[in-house]
Amino acid sequence: MKKVVLFLSLIIATSIFGQENDLQWLTDFETAKQVSKDNKKPILMYFTGSDWCAPCIMLKEDFFSTEKFKKQSQNVVLLMVDIPRRMDIISEEQLKANKKLLGIYNKQGGFPNIIALDHNGKVLGTQGSYSSSLRDPSRYFSFVTMIIDDY
Structure with missing residues (x-):
């Protein structure tokens, strides 16, 4: 019986944490542009402060984690531009690239x-x-x- 409970617990934990992997976020702008061109899909660039922005965290829960968005996401190329405060979340090189995109596409921050x-x-x-x-x-x-309908 203990093995069955352990097995079921593992399955539940895997499904809960595995949901995060349902979305295929790119982090490189040039790659996103190429995938967009190859697949004839628009890019959805998401600026977030993953470790400090409370509205970003709520949007992730209320929007990005829904089944409805997961279906919509099949028609776009997802590009995450994270500007975290903690330096262990992304590499220094990635942060530099993200700040460059911030200066071009999100000037108001x-x-x-x-x-x-x-x-x-x-x-x-x-x-x-x-x-x-x-x-x-x-x-x-x-x-x-x-965006999907107009593209």
Whole structure:
């Protein structure tokens, strides 16, 4: 009986932590542009402060972790641009590349911020900020649907 409980616990833990891997986030802009071009899909660039931005953390839970977004994500190329405060989250080289993208595509430094791009890096639309009091991701779903439909 103990083996069965242990086995079931492992399955549950694996499914909970494995959900994070359902989304295929790229972190290299040039790779994202090439994948976008090859697959004829828009890029969804997500600016986040993964370890300090409370609205980013809530958006991850309310939007990115949903089955609805997981289905939508099949029609876009996901690019995460993380600007964490802790230096053990991403490499120094990655942080430098991310800050460069921040200076080009997110000059106001708003977090969270989602920017849709074509394969050349041309901005197709933006969706920024997230209300921690309302926690309503509907405008994000509408934004992604619009980008997919218009691309």
